[in-house]
Amino acid sequence: MLKLTSLIAAGALALIAAPADAEVVERDSDHFILRYGVGLETTSEDIYAAIGDVSHWWAGSHTYSGSSANLSMPLVAGGCYCEALADGTTFDHGQVIAADPETGVLLEAPLGPLKGKTTMARWSIGWSPVNGGWTLVMTYVVRGPGIGAFAEAVDGVMGQQFGRLARFIEHGEPD
Template sequence: MIRIALAALAFACLTTPAVAEVVERSADHFVLRYESITEGPMEDLPGVVGDMPLWWDPAHTYSGKADNLSISPVLGGCFCERLDDGSVFEHGRVQEWDAETGVLLHAALGPLHGKTNQADWSIGWTGAQPGVRVVMTYVVRGNGLGAYADAVDGVMQTQFYRMIRYLEYGEPA
């Protein structure tokens, strides 16, 4: 039992996610959760979320260019992507943006676009230096969407790792 507790404590001290998983799943919904204890400055977190083009994996954009992403840090602000033809694709909308606690977006990403009843993506933070806890969740509901859980988990897990790495080192990979 002590070995398990020591292993858990050592794992929690790492700056990589201590939790990264599909925490709930049914035929019509899934919930993803990622957590990391980081030494990255808590006051930088709102800016890091806003700097999404600097850490988002460009392979998971429609244009192939993370630089084409933008997020407006205000209620109703657009998480958008400028496409090569000059049009703009709306990935989601900001529902909350609180510099003290986190961000909530309504965002049906990628293949979920147009298929969801709910697609809430949150990035929250608590704690103090050192040891800020960053938790990202993605709650998706819609007919038959539980089948997407593993694929979406793979993409969102990559984005979470890249965001934490950017927070800590100023680079996503």
């Protein structure tokens, strides 16, 4: 298993060579890799706290219930990125593999239409200091038979969520 710090470092290094915005960085029929990056003026503590406050930055239109208020994601190994409805129904969107307040969060998360189709869906959100601020990097590495066909659609959704997270971190509002 990849260590969280190695995954975050690889994402940060790759970001140096690529524009600091959203892109499908690799794709074939059985996998794709998405990467997003942005510079922020905040603290690492605020970044970490914001990631765990997923109900405030994830778009409700990309939940089963239509409301992001039903989402939770405790930042502990084994924590469930879950959606819980008032009737007791719970949707498990992913599991936190690692959470480090100094470097980032790693999840196994086959989101939405990827559920049941992937052999791996690693979602990482990490940050590193740059020129008195922080570079926030999110990657999503997905593997599975025929999964490459989903790359553009998933990129659209994940890019939106990354933008919402970055705005929430810096301004307290996702829009």
